[in-house]
Amino acid sequence: MFANLKPQPADKILQLIGQFKADPRADKIDLGVGVYKDATGLTPVMRAVKAAEKQLWETEKTKAYTGLAGEPEYNAAMAELVLAGTVGADRIASVATPGGTGACRQAFELVRLANPGAAVWVSDPTWPNHLTILNYLGMQMRPYRYFDAETRGVDFAAMMEDLAGVQAGDVVLLHGCCHNPTGANLTLPEWQAVAELLERTGAIPMIDIAYQGFGDGLDADAAGVRLIAGRLPEVLIAASCSKNFGIYRERTGALIALSDPARREVTQGTLAFLNRQNYSFPPDHGARLVTMILSDPALRADWQAELEEVRLGMLALREQLAQELRALSGSDRFGFIAQHRGMFSRLGASPEQVERLRTEHGIYMVGDSRLNIAGLNTKTVPILARAILAVGI
Numbered sequence: 001m002f003a004n005l006k007p008q009p010a011d012k013i014l015q016l017i018g019q020f021k022a023d024p025r026a027d028k029i030d031l032g033v034g035v036y037k038d039a040t041g042l043t044p045v046m047r048a049v050k051a052a053e054k055q056l057w058e059t060e061k062t063k064a065y066t067g068l069a070g071e072p073e074y075n076a077a078m079a080e081l082v083l084a085g086t087v088g089a090d091r092i093a094s095v096a097t098p099g100g101t102g103a104c105r106q107a108f109e110l111v112r113l114a115n116p117g118a119a120v121w122v123s124d125p126t127w128p129n130h131l132t133i134l135n136y137l138g139m140q141m142r143p144y145r146y147f148d149a150e151t152r153g154v155d156f157a158a159m160m161e162d163l164a165g166v167q168a169g170d171v172v173l174l175h176g177c178c179h180n181p182t183g184a185n186l187t188l189p190e191w192q193a194v195a196e197l198l199e200r201t202g203a204i205p206m207i208d209i210a211y212q213g214f215g216d217g218l219d220a221d222a223a224g225v226r227l228i229a230g231r232l233p234e235v236l237i238a239a240s241c242s243k244n245f246g247i248y249r250e251r252t253g254a255l256i257a258l259s260d261p262a263r264r265e266v267t268q269g270t271l272a273f274l275n276r277q278n279y280s281f282p283p284d285h286g287a288r289l290v291t292m293i294l295s296d297p298a299l300r301a302d303w304q305a306e307l308e309e310v311r312l313g314m315l316a317l318r319e320q321l322a323q324e325l326r327a328l329s330g331s332d333r334f335g336f337i338a339q340h341r342g343m344f345s346r347l348g349a350s351p352e353q354v355e356r357l358r359t360e361h362g363i364y365m366v367g368d369s370r371l372n373i374a375g376l377n378t379k380t381v382p383i384l385a386r387a388i389l390a391v392g393i
């Protein structure tokens with residue numbers, strides 16, 4: 001049987017981890033995978049997470065199974081974090097999932113179960129794993145234009161033109177904030193216009209929010225999701241705690257499905273069923289830490305303070321890089337780096353230029369020229385700026 005297996009294409013983002021490790025150059029710079037790093041290159045365990053782990057170690061009495069949907073307290077805490085009371089509990093079905101990827105996968109499976117013919121509309125570009133999972137599940141995909149290669153901002157007119165083609169029951173996948181891979185985001189009036197289009201067409205929004213707190217702040221980053229949730233009858237939200245709690249390997253996420261109160265129970269039951277079919281009980285450790293942090297005022301305040309330090313640190317690096325490039329190039333053409341939000345920016349370089357950055361300068365980024373701002377520090381910013389100009393970007 002195994003003789004029938006064919007090699008699978010390597011994941012372009014994860015592949016970079018191995019390549020970077022194997023590079024013997026001491027001054028190499030890793031701007032690849034979307035993992036936050038501090039100025040020393042460490043992905044730290046956040047203070048509140050450490051404190052919660054200590055408390056948990058002292059008080060946890062059992063590792064017996066939890067609920068198929070995860071703990072109700074976790075689901076409630078996540079709904080509060082993302083939605084902040086903008087919709088009533090009678091509309092919210094929710095399950096814990098293994099990370100944000102697990103939430104996306106379960107959301108796609110829910111769509112396939114409810115409406116097998118639905119097309120899922122994805123931004124061009126989007127996180128490559130969206131595409132591969134949809135493809136793996138045999139689901140229909142339609143791209144909508146999103147990124148303007150000239151301005152490196154959102155081409156909103158083109159996006160709306162494409163989305164005018166959605167059918168009732170189709171799903172439109174949006175990034176809640178910190179668009180991956182471009183860093184270019186919708187403004188609130190643009191979210192408003194998208195909500196109106198979805199209302200008019202009967203298409204269903206699915207919002208992937210994996211970086212809440214990394215862009216403009218915890219509430220500002222969820223403003224688009226909250227606007228959509230308050231207006232549209234059915235909404236899917238895939239949330240991740242990997243980045244904003246720094247618990248990548250714990251696999252902590254949530255899938256939230258908003259529906260009419262009359263459909264909540266069957267939706268909730270279906271989400272639990274999908275968990276059972278795919279992995280049974282969702283991982284608990286990270287979810288428990290998140291619940292403890294969000295429900296304890298002191299832990300929550302410390303977590304928010306540290307998250308804010310992380311966010312402001314990335315913003316300062318953006319400013320520094322944009323300024324450095326302005327000074328070196330004598331032009332404002334890299335101003336978009338300071339406008340983008342979150343971990344990523346798409347530079348708009350060719351694959352050859354990205355390759356030259358790697359081979360000639362030891363700088364690693366994804367082939368589409370997505371760079372992880374958090375991989376920089378104040379000393380490496382000028383090195384990157386010089387390299388960007390040296391390869392002719």
Ligand code: LMR
Binds near residue numbers: 013034
């Ligand atoms: C990324 O986009 O780099 C992260 O979301 C990590 C991943 O799983 O791809």
